[in-house]
Amino acid sequence: MKLKSLLIANAVLLGSFALQAHAEDEAQLIKQGEYLSRLGDCMACHTVSGKGDYAGGLAIESNLGTIYSTNITPDKEHGIGNYSEQQFSDAVRKGVLPNGSRLYPAMPYPDYAKISDADMHALYVYFMKGVKPSSEQPPETDLSFPFSQRWGMRFWNWAFTSDKPFQPIGGASEEVNRGAYIVESLGHCGSCHTPRGLGMNEKALDSGDDQFLAGGSLNNWDVPSLRGLPRWSEQEIVDYLQTGRNDKAAVGGEMKSVIEHSSSHMTDADLKAIASYLKFLGGNPALQAYDVKKQQATEAKLTAAKGLSEGERLYIDNCGACHFVTGKGAPGIFPELDQATIVNAKDPGGLIHTILAGAQQPSTEKAPSTLAMPDFAKRLDDDQVAKLATFIRQGWSNSAPAVTKDQVAEVRKTLKGE
Incomplete structure (x- = not known):
């Protein structure tokens, strides 16, 4: 009888340890997912001042019309609370919702396609268990014909996106490849800093093409090339991303939101990795000869x-x-x-x-x-x-x-x- 009681007690104790370990693992995943959401700048697009975090409703102006960001809190009626992890991944990486409808690429899923499985899992745990649910119902995106026909995005995706995972740069340092992963995937820097084609697609999605990060145009602003940044040192790149200013420049336009909600929250190591990667790209001559x-x-x-x-x-x-x-x-x-x-x-x-x-x-x-x-x-x-x-x-x-x-x-x- 005593042996049976001892075995039961040990089983309960082991079960308690397992639950504690699970809780600790989950807490760590939530913390990791929160950081990854900062790398992805999710807050900037899915949060409106005065509303709950990630409750959506931000009006995003595009050449097609006004697109409203969605509620991505774990609310089961108005948010993503009913998404399985695979459905969450398909929405983020492929722009495909559980009901089969297609997202517009104002959601930078062509870049998010490179997010690793491990990071995607941490993001899912964070959004499901680390974000407060909101019953906020954002305005519906209602574009004019033919852009209102979301099914057409199937063909756009076929022509302009890729399901290839992130490819490390052969011969580059671990730091450069960490920077490349952030910039090409979660950071989605190319969505603004890479020139667009006739289909409003990014002309390149990674460093294998010289057009990647070669500059573009956004809301009547010229967006500068990030390739090499010859006038800035690596530390000046870090300073700019961390504070919105350095010894040569101060942030303006859409980049202000990126600094405020994303890059200022990054670790020093990740900011240095980004700077190292941008310098590694090179290929960008100085602005002009200094007269x-x-x-x-x-x-x-x-x-x-x-x-x-x-x-x-x-x-x-x-x-x-x-x-x-x-x-x-x-x-x-x-x-x-x-x-x-x-x-x-x-x-x-x-x-x-x-x-x-x-x-x-x-x-x-x-x-x-x-x-x-x-x-x-x-x-x-x-x-x-x-x-x-x-x-x-x-x-x-x-x-x-x-x-x-x-x-x-x-x-x-x-x-x-x-």
């Missing part, structure tokens, strides 16, 4: 403040206090204008938008201060903005085409409240 004499001539003329053009005068009156007569700004505080990518972009829309609407850097753990640039939409008319932007694009060692007041007027139309 010292031209830079010095602009600086001297602004310093003397005599015989100024209207664009130069507008710069002194509105921009000089922060960006200085050198166009170099203040390292880590006010970004450079001389040789800046946004200044020299083929499409001046990003620069115009920044002048009109201003900009504010995100508050991050390592850079909590929110430095802001004021907006000039009400202070300057279209002609003045055009002349100011033209000077900035042609002053110092910059040599970009002039800006017209018609271009300014088009950008002004996109501003909220205009």
